[in-house]
Amino acid sequence: MHSNAPDIKESLWEKRKDNLSRIWYKFSGNYLSIVGLAIVLIVIFMAIFAPWVTPYPEHRGAFVDFSNAMQSPNAEHWFGTDAVGRDILTRVIFGFRFSLMMGFVVIGLAAPPGIVAGLVAGYFRDTWVDTVIMRVTDVFLAVPPLILAMAITAVLPPNVFYAMLAVTLMWWPWYARLVYGIASSLQNEFFVQAAQVTGASKAYIIFREILPNSISAIFTKMTLDVGIVIIIAASLSFVGLGAQPPTPDLGTMVSDGAKYLPDQWWVTICPALAIVFIVLGFNLLGDGLRDMLAVEEV
Amino acid sequence: MTTDTDKILDIRDLCVSYMTYEGKLKVVDGLSLEVRYGEKVGLVGETGCGKTTTMRAIMDILPKPAGQVDSGEILFRGNDICKMKKKEIERIRGIDITAIFQNPTAALNPVFTIGQQLYDVIRSQEKRKTGKNLSKREIRERAIKALKEAALHDPERLLSNYPVQLSGGMKQRVCIALAMVSDAEMLIADEPGTALDVTIQDQILRLSMFMMTKRNTATLYIEHSLGVIREWMDRVYVMYAGRTVEVANSVDIFKSPQHPYTRGLLAAVPKLTGGGIAQGIAGRVPEYIRPPTGCRFHPRCEYRMDICVKERPPYFDLGNEHKVACYHIKQ
Amino acid sequence: MKLSTFILRRLALAVGVLLGLSILIFVISRVVPGDPVRLALGARAPQEVVDKISAEMHLDKSYPVQYAMWLKGVVQGDFGTSLYTRRSVSQDIRAFLPATLELAIYSGIIMTFFGILLGVLSVQKKNSWVDNIVRVISYLGVVTPAFIFAIIFVLLFGFYLDAFPISGRLAPGITAPPFITGMITIDSLLTGNFRAYFSALTHLFLPALSLAMAGLSQQARIARSSMSDNLQKDYILAHRAYGIQERKIMFKYLLKPSLIPTVSILGLDFAALLSNAFLVELVFNWPGISRYGVNAILRKDLNAVAAVVMILGVTFVVVNIVVDVVVAYLDPRIRMRRDRSSAL
Numbered sequence: 012m013h014s015n016a017p018d019i020k021e022s023l024w025e026k027r028k029d030n031l032s033r034i035w036y037k038f039s040g041n042y043l044s045i046v047g048l049a050i051v052l053i054v055i056f057m058a059i060f061a062p063w064v065t066p067y068p069e070h071r072g073a074f075v076d077f078s079n080a081m082q083s084p085n086a087e088h089w090f091g092t093d094a095v096g097r098d099i100l101t102r103v104i105f106g107f108r109f110s111l112m113m114g115f116v117v118i119g120l121a122a123p124p125g126i127v128a129g130l131v132a133g134y135f136r137d138t139w140v141d142t143v144i145m146r147v148t149d150v151f152l153a154v155p156p157l158i159l160a161m162a163i164t165a166v167l168p169p170n171v172f173y174a175m176l177a178v179t180l181m182w183w184p185w186y187a188r189l190v191y192g193i194a195s196s197l198q199n200e201f202f203v204q205a206a207q208v209t210g211a212s213k214a215y216i217i218f219r220e221i222l223p224n225s226i227s228a229i230f231t232k233m234t235l236d237v238g239i240v241i242i243i244a245a246s247l248s249f250v251g252l253g254a255q256p257p258t259p260d261l262g263t264m265v266s267d268g269a270k271y272l273p274d275q276w277w278v279t280i281c282p283a284l285a286i287v288f289i290v291l292g293f294n295l296l297g298d299g300l301r302d303m304l305a306v307e308e309v
Numbered sequence: 310m311t312t313d314t315d316k317i318l319d320i321r322d323l324c325v326s327y328m329t330y331e332g333k334l335k336v337v338d339g340l341s342l343e344v345r346y347g348e349k350v351g352l353v354g355e356t357g358c359g360k361t362t363t364m365r366a367i368m369d370i371l372p373k374p375a376g377q378v379d380s381g382e383i384l385f386r387g388n389d390i391c392k393m394k395k396k397e398i399e400r401i402r403g404i405d406i407t408a409i410f411q412n413p414t415a416a417l418n419p420v421f422t423i424g425q426q427l428y429d430v431i432r433s434q435e436k437r438k439t440g441k442n443l444s445k446r447e448i449r450e451r452a453i454k455a456l457k458e459a460a461l462h463d464p465e466r467l468l469s470n471y472p473v474q475l476s477g478g479m480k481q482r483v484c485i486a487l488a489m490v491s492d493a494e495m496l497i498a499d500e501p502g503t504a505l506d507v508t509i510q511d512q513i514l515r516l517s518m519f520m521m522t523k524r525n526t527a528t529l530y531i532e533h534s535l536g537v538i539r540e541w542m543d544r545v546y547v548m549y550a551g552r553t554v555e556v557a558n559s560v561d562i563f564k565s566p567q568h569p570y571t572r573g574l575l576a577a578v579p580k581l582t583g584g585g586i587a588q589g590i591a592g593r594v595p596e597y598i599r600p601p602t603g604c605r606f607h608p609r610c611e612y613r614m615d616i617c618v619k620e621r622p623p624y625f626d627l628g629n630e631h632k633v634a635c636y637h638i639k640q
Numbered sequence: 641m642k643l644s645t646f647i648l649r650r651l652a653l654a655v656g657v658l659l660g661l662s663i664l665i666f667v668i669s670r671v672v673p674g675d676p677v678r679l680a681l682g683a684r685a686p687q688e689v690v691d692k693i694s695a696e697m698h699l700d701k702s703y704p705v706q707y708a709m710w711l712k713g714v715v716q717g718d719f720g721t722s723l724y725t726r727r728s729v730s731q732d733i734r735a736f737l738p739a740t741l742e743l744a745i746y747s748g749i750i751m752t753f754f755g756i757l758l759g760v761l762s763v764q765k766k767n768s769w770v771d772n773i774v775r776v777i778s779y780l781g782v783v784t785p786a787f788i789f790a791i792i793f794v795l796l797f798g799f800y801l802d803a804f805p806i807s808g809r810l811a812p813g814i815t816a817p818p819f820i821t822g823m824i825t826i827d828s829l830l831t832g833n834f835r836a837y838f839s840a841l842t843h844l845f846l847p848a849l850s851l852a853m854a855g856l857s858q859q860a861r862i863a864r865s866s867m868s869d870n871l872q873k874d875y876i877l878a879h880r881a882y883g884i885q886e887r888k889i890m891f892k893y894l895l896k897p898s899l900i901p902t903v904s905i906l907g908l909d910f911a912a913l914l915s916n917a918f919l920v921e922l923v924f925n926w927p928g929i930s931r932y933g934v935n936a937i938l939r940k941d942l943n944a945v946a947a948v949v950m951i952l953g954v955t956f957v958v959v960n961i962v963v964d965v966v967v968a969y970l971d972p973r974i975r976m977r978r979d980r981s982s983a984l
Contacts, residue, residue, distance in 0.1 A: 150660035153960075154953045157915035162668055165937040165945045242785045246919055249787050250934055269791060269923070273799035280795075283788045290783040370877040403883020410881075415874035420897045420971055429892075430882045437883060471972040487882050 034303060044299020050292025058107040070097040071105040073257040081275050091277040093268065099278065102259040103285045109260045110289055113175055113244040114237035120179045122233055125186025126225075132187065133194030134217050145191065148184035156181035157243055164252045171260070174253040178243055182236070189232060193225045227304035235297035238290040245286050261286050316384070317495050317527045318344040318367070323381035325359070325366050326597075334597040336362050338551040338605075339621070340381070344495070347525045349518075351538035351559070353574070354548030357594045360531045361411065364499045367529075368408055369398050385495075404434055407493040409517065411500045413480035417472040423483055424468030427452040427490070434491050451490070459486040460516055478509035485517055495527040503533070514541070535574060539563060544630065547571045550595050550605040557631040567633040569610050604635070612637040646968050647961075654957050661953045662714065666707050669946045696721070710946075719947035724939045729947045732932060737951065738822025739809060740917055740928035745823075746848040747913050751855035756902060758856070759863025764890070766868070774860060781857025787919035790850040794923065797846055804846050807925040811839045847924045851916060855909035859902050867898040900971050907963040914952055 062068045066088075076096030084091040090099035132144040151159070156178070163177035197203050197220070206216050247253035248262030256263055261282045268279030325337035336359045344350045354360050365371045366378055369390060383390040385406060390398065410416040418426060431448050435441055443451075449468070456464035459482040472480055481501060488496060498517060502510030518541040521528045532538050538545060538559070545562045547555040547570065555568040566572045573590035592609035595601050601608050607617040616636055624632040699706070713720060719729035762774040798806035809824055810816055817827040817836050825844070828836035870876065871894065879889050918930035933948035935941075 146656070146660065149657050150664055153657045153661055153957055154949065155911035155915040155956060158949055158952050159664075159668075161918075161934070161937055162665065162945055162949045165940060165942065166668060169938075238783065246785055246787060246916070249919065250922065251938060252934075265787070265791065272791070273795055276795060279791060283791060286788060287780070287784050290785075291779075294779070294783050365877075368881050370880055372872055399880075399883075399886065402881055407883075408878075408881045410874060410878055412874065416878040418875040418879070418893055418897065419973055420900070421893065426879075429884050429888060430879075433884045433888065434882075473973050484878075487878075491883065 041299055041302060043295050044303070047292050047295025047297075047299055050288065051296050054107050054289050054292060055111065057104050058111050061104050061108055065098075065101040065104045067098040067101045068105075070101045071259050081271075081278075083275070084277055084281075090281040091275075093264075093278050094271070094275075099264075099281050102264060103261065103282055105259040106261040106264060106282060106285065107289065109171065109254060109258065110241045110244060110286070113171070113178075114240045114293075117175055117179045117182060117240045117244075118233050118236050121182035122186050122229070125183035126190050126229060128183070128187040129190025129194065130217055130222065132191050133221065134213055136194075136198075144187065148187045148191075151181065151184035152188060156185075157246070160243070161247070161252060164247070169252050169255065171248075171254045171258070174244065174247050178240060178247075182240070185236075186229070186232070189228060190225050193228060194221050197221055197224060227300075231297055231300045231304060234293060234300055238293035238297065241286070241290055241293070314387075315345045316343045317346045317386055318342075318529065319382075319384040320363075320367070321382045321384070323363070323366065323383060324379040325362050325371070326377060326379055327362075327375045328377075329375070332598040335379075335600060336551050336597050337366070338600070340548070340551065340553055341624075342529075342546050342553055342556070344527050344529050346494070346527055349521060349528045349530065349541055349543045351542035351545040352529060352531045352548055352553075353533065353535055353538060353545060355533055355574075355594065358548050359551040360533075360548060361499055364408065364497050364529075364531060367497060368402060368406065369393075400437065403430070403493070404437055404491050405493050406495045406497070407488040407491055408496065409481075409484055409488050409498040409501045412504045413477060413484050414472065414504070416484055417480060419472055422469055422471055423475075424449075424452065427455065427468070427483075427487060430487055431455075431490055455486040455490050456483070458489065458520065459483070460512075461486070477505045478513065481505060481509075481513050482516065485513070485520070489520055489524075492524065493526065495529070496521060497529045497531070499531045500533060535563075535578060547574070550600065551597070552605060552634070554606065554635065555631075555633045557627075558629070561629065561631050567627065567631070567638050568606075568635050569612055569637065570606050610637075643965070643969065647965055650961050650964055654961055658954060658957055661957075662711055662950065663707070665946050665949050665953075666710055669942045670703065670706070693723070714947075714950060719950075720943040722936070722941055722944045724936065724941040724944070729944050732944065733929060733947060733951060734822070736927060736929040736932045739926060740921070740930055741955075742823040742825060743844065743847055743851065743917060743920070743926060743928060744910075744913050746825075746844050747851040747855070748910060750848055751852040751859060751909060751913070752906065754852075755856040755859025756863045756899070758860040759867065759902070760895070762860065762864045763867040763871075774864075778857035778860040781853040782861070784853065785919070786850050786854060786916040787923060789853045790847070790920050790923040793846045793850055805843050806846060809840060809843050809926065810836065811843070814839045847920045847926055850923075851913055851920045854912050854916070855906075858905055858909050862905050863898065863902045866901045867894055870894055870898050896970060900967060903963060903967050903970060907960045910959045910963075911956055914956055 057064050061071075065071075074095070074097050079088075079092050079096040080094055082088055082092040088098050088100065090103060093099055093102070128144050128148070132141045135141050160174075160177040160181045163180060164174060167173040167177070194217075203216060203220055206220055211220075244253055245260075245262030245265070248260045249266040251266070254260030254263050256267065264282035265279050265286070268275075268277075268282065271278050320340060320342050323337055323340040324335065327334040327336060340359070340363060342350070342352070352360055352363070362371070362376070365376070367383055367385075367390065371377070378391050381391070385401065388397075417423075428448050431451050432443060435443050452468060453464045456467055461467055461479065461482050467475075467479075467483070472483075475483070481504075485501075496517075501517060502513050505513065520526075530538060530542065542559045544556060544558050546553045547562070547568065549570050555562070555566065555571050557566075562571065563575065566575055570590070573588075576588045577590065590609055595605060595608065601618075603619050604610070604617045604622050607613045610617065614636060622634045622636050624634050625638060626632050627638075701709075710720070717730050719733070721727070722729050722732055725732060758774045758778065762771045765771050793804075794806045797804045805811065814836050815833075816824060817831045817833045820827045820830055824840040825837060828834070828840060876889060876894060879893055880886075884893070914930075917928060918934045920926065921928045921931035922934065929948055929951065933945060933952075936944035936948065
């Protein structure tokens with residue numbers, strides 16, 4: 012009997028290619044996501060190759076040249092110069108480094124323990140392990156992360172490293188909650204129950220059924236989180252709890268430049284726009300991922 | 310034999326499609342059917358043949374922007390719905406033509422009580438029909454009456470319940486009450502029993518049919534199960550892959566089915582009295598992006614001829630309202 | 641389940657969480673490398689002063705005892721003495737908290753009301769220029785930190801347009817109303833001092849707007865997307881089929897279920913408000929508790945820090961309870977589901 016159904020013996024490679032092109036179709040259909048991806052890639056590139064890409068790499072640290080101070084944006088200094096004569100564009104690009112580092116390091120350090128905690132709580136579901144882990148995350152989640160992060164910085168000397176540490180400590184519970192939530196909602200799905208009924212061990216269920224289903228949500232959240240962490244890092248530096256001068260951190264630059272408003276507006280506005288630029292990129296990318304992977308929990 | 314003024318619903322050559330990633334799904338492709346005033350017509354077809362799409366096209370509730378009517382006419386009381394403006398359609402929806410949906414849980418707004426939803430329907434329809442504003446008491450009375458007619462106990466308490474508190478059968482009765490409130494001339498029922506278990510299904514069917522007969526409402530009853538429509542329908546259309554392939558009155562369609570697909574459907578019903586295990590129809594429902602040419606059933610048909618692959622069969626009139634779209638019966 | 645039972649359950653949960661939070665805060669404030677008192681007072685403070693204050697803070701006792709004494713104090717409203725101002729911390733809090741609350745309330749109003757309004761507008765005129773502008777603004781609102789908005793508003797409205805004041809709570813010449821609630825707008829209304837009321841409002845506008853931008857954007861986006869999703873739902877099709885007028889469908893039958901996600905997010909958005917308050921308070925010179933807290937952190941004034949975090953934590957928990965209750969009211973399925981699942 013002739014049938015119109017697709018040939019089941021289609022090769023795995025063909026299927027993979029089709030899947031990828033389908034994903035790309037969905038992703039590229041939304042041109043904003045492409046913009047986000049482009050921004051992120053540009054920023055990463057500039058951060059990595061900062062010493063070679065910037066016009067005045069020596070301005071990144073403690074450098075003074077009062078004869079060139081407070082120049083408004085012009086051909087030699089696209090973003091102008093600051094109070095001690097440093098090129099702001101250069102410092103902004105080096106500032107990208109710190110922002111990215113903050114974002115990636117914090118998420119990279121906070122996500123794995125959080126995910127593991129969530130999986131463990133899901134594995135030992137309805138036992139005391141589950142309850143303890145979830146109550147602990149509840150306490151951390153009860154207060155906005157920034158507030159507790161700041162409290163932690165109170166007991167540590169103010170610098171970039173400790174700021175990162177503080178935010179990391181506050182961040183892992185969100186991943187635990189996310190993974191646990193996915194695990195819980197999947198418990199009621201038929202494929203999990205089917206696996207249980209056919210005798211699969213709990214470990215199998217956790218790692219082969221639940222984890223793969225969580226990956227899209229985790230990945231999307233990580234992308235969006237980078238943006239949020241960058242904002243938090245900038246906020247902490249703005250207040251003086253993060254990077255200290257003369258390190259070129261975007262938040263510190265905004266804070267330093269604020270005193271020169273409104274006349275020398277570029278000293279504070281340029282780094283401010285740079286912050287918006289980076290976060291915009293990661294947010295667009297994360298949103299694109301979310302639409303593409305059809306994730307709802309994030 | 311029937312003149313145009315006898316028909317309350319006249320669908321001519323309707324084509325409806327959905328736009329998707331893979332391409333354009335031509336779900337309904339040249340569907341024609343008619344329902345006369347007071348008549349009970351069944352539309353039977355397996356899952357995926359386009360029945361719900363047809364119903365949504367008639368009521369103009371296709372999901373936009375994916376779904377669209379490509380061509381054809383849907384004449385309701387002589388006026389083409391496809392060409393009507395939004396306001397005109399809003400004027401007839403619910404009042405002259407009403408519907409019962411497949412999934413009662415999805416058809417009721419979960420965050421409002423039954424009462425609130427009923428009241429608003431009653432209030433809007435009365436405003437639309439006569440321009441009058443009913444008093445709260447009158448509206449409540451009508452609501453209770455409608456619920457009672459739908460064979461629901463304790464309607465007063467039901468009014469303050471949320472859909473989540475009701476069982477499936479009760480929800481479907483509420484939907485029937487909602488549909489019946491208007492006393493419309495035409496009802497389209499889209500598999501109202503499907504989401505319920507069999508005993509409730511039977512009750513719902515009896516209830517809806519009883520009410521249709523009592524009020525002499527023209528009904529288009531969409532089903533996938535043949536047995537359901539046997540008892541109550543005047544005429545039955547059989548649908549396959551977006552087209553109607555056969556139509557006859559309810560006696561003839563079971564006694565002497567002509568189209569190979571109809572025969573296959575009937576043969577697939579297991580009988581308790583002799584006959585052994587039922588036979589299925591080999592093959593699958595076609596995909597709608599590159600559907601089969603000519604007669605859409607030809608890939609699965611044992612009587613397939615060359616012309617079936619090339620050209621779409623027209624309707625052959627066998628007399629007594631019995632029409633079949635198949636080259637094979639020309640003997 | 642009745643609404644009252646639901647509320648009680650949430651309250652019980654909240655108490656547990658707050659207890660855990662107090663432990664967490666206590667642990668943080670005591671896990672300082674080195675001597676906390678010396679840290680705050682500086683290396684040059686005389687040893688006797690350090691010893692005296694250590695004794696006052698019971699730092700010689702074991703940790704559980706210290707925690708118990710601290711907790712006892714907290715419950716009675718005594719947070720100890722600020723190592724910096726040498727006043728009781730609760731006095732400081734009473735002075736500064738109302739300013740932040742006032743700011744948060746107005747921000748919250750702007751955020752919720754205008755956020756949802758913009759979201760509804762956006763959906764009504766989907767894909768029109770109104771929709772696109774709202775989408776752009778709300779996107780920028782999400783990616784821009786509050787302090788950048790603050791600076792931009794200061795530049796724009798404060799300097800260039802000179803339309804709104806950019807510092808403090810009241811114009812210098814105006815006498816403040818007596819301290820009834822501590823919130824100038826309320827107090828001035830209560831005492832009929834309209835000059836103070838208007839001055840306070842104009843001073844509130846820019847800081848409240850800066851703070852609200854992030855939450856406003858979130859609300860608008862979520863309102864828009866949830867309404868857009870619900871438009872496709874079967875029950876909306878059913879409402880249409882049964883003849884309910886389109887306007888009623890939009891504003892009643894679509895709005896209520898669509899509000900559920902926005903209200904759920906309100907809790908998180910309010911968290912963002914409280915978190916970011918310090919940024920705005922610093923830029924606009926607003927004498928609020930967040931600014932007080934930041935200064936306490938910079939000065940290592942641990943008693944004050946612990947107190948501020950605790951207060952903010954309690955506020956946040958309370959707001960979350962209110963949000964949960966409103967959501968349960970809006971969505972009866974949540975109340976009912978608890979009941980059913982416990983029966984299973």
